Amino acid sequence: MLQIDNLTMRYPTGDLALDDVSVAVERGQVIALIGPSGAGKSTLIRCVNRLVQPSAGAIRLGGEDIVKMGVGDLRRARRRMGMIFQEYALVERLSVMENVLSGQLGYVGFWRSLLRRFPQPAVDEAFRLLGRVGLDHMVDKRADALSGGQRQRVGIARALIQNPDILLVDEPTASLDPKTSRQIMRLIVELCHERGLAAIINIHDVPLAMMFVERIVGLRAGRIVYDGPPKGLTDQRLTEIYGEEDWSGTRAEDDEDEPPAHRKVAAAVGPPELQKAAGA
Amino acid sequence: MTIALDAPTAGPRRWRKPPMIADARLRYALYALILVYLYVALSSVTVNYARILVGLDRGAAFVSGFLSPNFTTRWRDISNGMLESLTMTVISTAVGVLLSIPVALGAARNVAPPPIYVACRGLIAVSRAFQEVVIAIVFVAMFGFGPFAGAMTLAFSTIGFLGKLLAEDIEDIDRAQVEAIRASGASWPQLMNYAVQPQVAPRFIGLCLYRLDINFREASVIGIVGAGGIGATLNTALARYEYDSAAAILLSIIVVVFIAEYSSGFIRKRFL
Numbered sequence: 001m002l003q004i005d006n007l008t009m010r011y012p013t014g015d016l017a018l019d020d021v022s023v024a025v026e027r028g029q030v031i032a033l034i035g036p037s038g039a040g041k042s043t044l045i046r047c048v049n050r051l052v053q054p055s056a057g058a059i060r061l062g063g064e065d066i067v068k069m070g071v072g073d074l075r076r077a078r079r080r081m082g083m084i085f086q087e088y089a090l091v092e093r094l095s096v097m098e099n100v101l102s103g104q105l106g107y108v109g110f111w112r113s114l115l116r117r118f119p120q121p122a123v124d125e126a127f128r129l130l131g132r133v134g135l136d137h138m139v140d141k142r143a144d145a146l147s148g149g150q151r152q153r154v155g156i157a158r159a160l161i162q163n164p165d166i167l168l169v170d171e172p173t174a175s176l177d178p179k180t181s182r183q184i185m186r187l188i189v190e191l192c193h194e195r196g197l198a199a200i201i202n203i204h205d206v207p208l209a210m211m212f213v214e215r216i217v218g219l220r221a222g223r224i225v226y227d228g229p230p231k232g233l234t235d236q237r238l239t240e241i242y243g244e245e246d247w248s249g250t251r252a253e254d255d256e257d258e259p260p261a262h263r264k265v266a267a268a269v270g271p272p273e274l275q276k277a278a279g280a
Numbered sequence: 281m282t283i284a285l286d287a288p289t290a291g292p293r294r295w296r297k298p299p300m301i302a303d304a305r306l307r308y309a310l311y312a313l314i315l316v317y318l319y320v321a322l323s324s325v326t327v328n329y330a331r332i333l334v335g336l337d338r339g340a341a342f343v344s345g346f347l348s349p350n351f352t353t354r355w356r357d358i359s360n361g362m363l364e365s366l367t368m369t370v371i372s373t374a375v376g377v378l379l380s381i382p383v384a385l386g387a388a389r390n391v392a393p394p395p396i397y398v399a400c401r402g403l404i405a406v407s408r409a410f411q412e413v414v415i416a417i418v419f420v421a422m423f424g425f426g427p428f429a430g431a432m433t434l435a436f437s438t439i440g441f442l443g444k445l446l447a448e449d450i451e452d453i454d455r456a457q458v459e460a461i462r463a464s465g466a467s468w469p470q471l472m473n474y475a476v477q478p479q480v481a482p483r484f485i486g487l488c489l490y491r492l493d494i495n496f497r498e499a500s501v502i503g504i505v506g507a508g509g510i511g512a513t514l515n516t517a518l519a520r521y522e523y524d525s526a527a528a529i530l531l532s533i534i535v536v537v538f539i540a541e542y543s544s545g546f547i548r549k550r551f552l
Binding site: 049051075077078085087089091093102104106110114162168 | 454456457459460461462463464465466467469470473474475478479481482
């Protein structure tokens with residue numbers, strides 16, 4: 001559904017952030033993008049919704065090339081891509097509800113958004129999503145009054161109210177404690193399965209990624225050096241991605257009896273075809 | 281003696297902050313130059329002691345006038361002047377604030393395209409290059425004596441002041457919040473309303489209140505060059521050596537400034 005072809009990104013400073021990257025993401029597929037700092041993970045997902053303008057290549061979300069779109073088409077394309085950020089990127093002085101509804105800005109005219117008169121279906125959906133992420137009691141709290149995990153939940157609700165086809169997730173757990181990190185990852189993966197959403201998740205935490213996703217893409221210095229299931233991520237592969245290091249203990253989930261968490265999640269909440277895949 | 285004589289240095293290792301100018305000769309030469317300059321500068325100031333003695337009497341007359349301010353004789357002039365000054369202040373601040381918002385958005389590098397940025401920065405530079413009194417003289421020449429020229433003056437310098445400070449505040453906002461709103465497919469006006477405005481609003485309110493304050497004080501000054509308001513009344517009183525009325529005028533100005541100061545502090549606490 002998302003097709004990235006020969007994407008190259010060279011910053012004006014001359015740094016080559018992405019070098020001829022090609023990836024395809026299927027509908028409903030959650031992939032983790034791993035790699036060392038500066039490998040181009042953030043640049044890659046920022047290119048997809050063109051927060052940065054790629055130097056060359058093509059990005060297709062079910063049709064037209066996003067790289068070549070004009071302003072109006074780009075706005076419409078961005079509505080179909082929800083983004084979740086590392087430091088939450090909530091507007092601190094707006095309320096939780098305003099932050100969630102800001103995900104609807106691509107659909108709503110200027111005057112309605114200025115007067116905060118959003119269409120009733122959008123408001124209903126906002127309440128539903130806030131309930132789903134467990135924050136329906138904090139609707140009118142200001143975003144800067146929330147804890148890290150709560151903020152990230154608002155960030156997730158804001159991305160989902162766009163009713164996107166794909167989620168672009170940039171280091172969702174980097175500022176969170178280990179328990180909250182797992183809760184947030186589980187929530188993101190669950191929501192993707194519930195809605196048949198594809199997702200690209202940039203993540204530093206390799207064990208966490210291996211626990212929750214079915215496909216991992218490893219990036220090193222702007223090139224893809226691994227693309228496959230978590231199981232295939234051997235010590236040798238990790239060395240290829242990150243450089244020489246003692247990797248023992250990184251892949252604690254190798255236990256064969258225990259199905260990986262993404263399968264459990266799919267079995268619990270997924271649509272029937274995913275449940276079939278999980279049972280297989 | 282048990283001191284280790286084979287250590288390369290005896291005693292603790294000393295540390296001093298390295299001087300800003302490494303070369304000691306250059307450093308002392310600069311100190312000497314500064315002293316010579318101060319001596320020459322101070323000796324070039326000529327003080328006319330006889331004139332100061334005469335002036336002391338006038339100063340005393342002024343101070344004694346202050347001790348017995350006369351509000352009654354010129355009450356009509358004072359109240360009219362004060363009302364005019366307040367009107368000029370409110371109108372010029374309102375107009376100036378409204379006009380400064382688009383200018384500030386245009387002068388913020390992170391939200392405006394380069395040609396608009398250059399144009400708005402230019403407008404701000406022009407507005408700030410001239411002191412209020414200079415602008416007032418030009419506007420009085422253009423529009424004639426009276427409060428209209430004064431209000432135009434103050435509105436014009438409000439654009440420069442607020443435009444510059446607000447633009448700098450906009451340039452300092454958190455980019456991640458802007459990116460997040462942009463990523464949702466928001467249009468440019470929506471981006472301003474959702475990502476920029478909430479971040480700059482507290483400082484903007486503070487700056488507007490501060491500018492209201494400045495405009496009132498400036499409204500008193502530019503009256504002296506004929507731009508209306510209490511300044512014109514003050515100028516007349518001083519020209520007639522009516523120090524008691526002048527004192528009454530100055531006291532009224534001080535009272536209004538104090539009221540403005542306290543109420544702006546209250547408003548700031550309420551809203552930020």
